[in-house]
Amino acid sequence: MNIHDIREQFPILHQEVNGNPLVYLDSAATSQKPLKVIEAVDKYYREYNSNVHRGVHTLGTRATDGYEGAREKVRKFINASSTEEVIFTRGTTTALNTIAASYGRANVGEGDEIVITYMEHHSNIIPWQQVAKATGATLKYIPLTDDGSLDLEEVRNTVTSNTKIVAVMHVSNVLGTINPVKExxxxxxxxxxxxxVDGAQSAPHMKVDVQDLDCDFYAFSGHKMGGPTGIGVLYGKKALLEKMEPVEFGGEMIDFVNLYDSTWKELPWKFEGGTPIIAGAIGLGAAIDFLEDVGLDxxxxxxxxxxxxxxxxxSTVEGITIYGPKERAGVVTFNLDEVHPHDxxxxxxxxxxxxxxxxxCAQPLMKYLNVSATARASFYLYNTEEEIDRFVSSLIKTKEYFTNVF
Structure with missing residues (x-):
């Protein structure tokens, strides 16, 4: 892995911000995009922009091939057993909401339990809150250890025979904790x-095999893995998806429409109502190609x-508090004594x-940690140790500045 060659593929990194070379440490929010992705999206709009599935003309065929080709790349990327199990969405949030609205409301009732953790992103909390309110189910939280990890014994104590859904993030966007989702x-x-499984912070950074994990649903976003914004993936086991009702209705997802009733297309299209995110899917396919060329390992x-x-x-910075376990993904969340994170x-x-x-987007976790906010540096394949040196040096200067001023 040649970091210089990789950085050359990201044009946005080669600029100055406020008179200094850019150091981008916010990839957990959104990653930067390699030329391969930028060019793939540009080529679609320049050369074969057309709607998919509907037309028999040449541009329509090329667009459909690009869109469905991207679905196959996703299938291989996460090792789904079939492209029928790969549904394109607007992102992780839409995927999780689809699971909650379709599977959750149909399969959870009064007296049932939904189990999540205190470290979840709002996108994996609020949909389950809404399901619990609508159905009378109980929402339960798995407690964290002192370092922000999950103890499997606590998982066993929290999940019971009344539990219908367990929803857990694979990697914490705040703590960097890598959760044992297979177990x-x-x-x-x-x-x-x-x-x-909320895979927003894992799919971009490590090999994911949904069959090995044996998860029933897995959600992730393209924009955190070098792909465009506005595109994501919902993986679901075919047997579950076939029983679920779509949550959006209109073109593309129908089989036959009668005056008073309609039938749906087969998987995966019954969950993709309307003109899909064609350019985004093609860009996501290009991002997968790029990541696999570099190697997820x-x-x-x-x-x-x-x-x-x-x-x-x-650890050498005086007055710093770092949250999360020692063994973690590429995220470091911290606070400096007497300095607000926004400062x-x-x-x-x-x-x-x-x-x-x-x-x-993790207010329950902030409350759990007894803080109102934190600062976070997150790393990706294009970051370097030299950038971390600059970051730490500037952090020390920040601490000194506020200490002397106040």
Whole structure:
């Protein structure tokens, strides 16, 4: 993995921000896009822009081939057993909402339980809150260990024979915790519950095999893995998807429409109402090609090395609190004593360093950690140890500045 060659593929990185070379440490929010993706989307619009599935003309055929070809790339990428199990959505949020609205409301009732964790993103909390309110089910939370991990014994204590759904993020966008979703899925299935995995922070960074994980549903977004915004994937086991009703209705997803009733297309199209996100899917296919050329194992190893390097360097900063376990994905979330995270992010931005500040769409976790907000640096395949050195150096200057001023 040649980091110089990889960085050359990302044109946005080669610029100055506020008079300093850009250091982009916000890939957990959205990743930058390689030339291969930019060119694939541009080529679609320049050369064969057309709707899919409906037309028999040449451009329509090329667009359909590109769109469905991307679905096959996704299938291989996550090792789904069939393209019928790969549904294109607007992103992880839409995928999780689809699962909750279609499967959840039809299969959960009063007295049943939905189990999630305190570290979940809002997108994997609010849909289940709504299902619980609509059905009378109970929403339960698996507690965290002191370092922000999940103890499988606590999972066993929380998941019961009344549990119908267990929904857990694969990797925490705040703590960097890599959850043992394969083992959690086994516990869920022992209790005849289905396993939903939020893969927004895992699919871009490590090999994912949905059959090995034995999850029932898996959701992720294109924009966090080098692909375009507005495109995501819902994976579901075929047997479950076939029984589920669509949540959007209109063109593309119908078989026959009569005056008072209609029937749906087969999988996966019954969940893709309207003109789909054609350019986004083609761009996502190009992103998958790029990531597989680099190698997911290489990306995971590189990010693990960066995370450990960052933890080592940050431990020298006086007055810093770092959240999450030592062994983690490429995310470091922290606070500086007496300095608000937004102030930290503003000063770092003046140095050309982009980090995230706020609650990171995880307010229950912030409350669990007894903080209102944190700052977060997140890494991807294009980041370097030299960038982390600049980040830590600027963080020390930030601390000194606020200490001297106030």
């Amino acid at each position: 959690i899925a086994r516990i869920a299935h022992e209790n005849e519950a289905v396993m939903v 290489n990306i995971a190893a590189h990010e693990h090395k960066l995370a450990q390097y960052a933890l080592e360097k940050l 930290v992010a503003t000063v770092l931005d003046a140095e050309g360093i982009a980090v995230r500040a706020g609650h990171h």
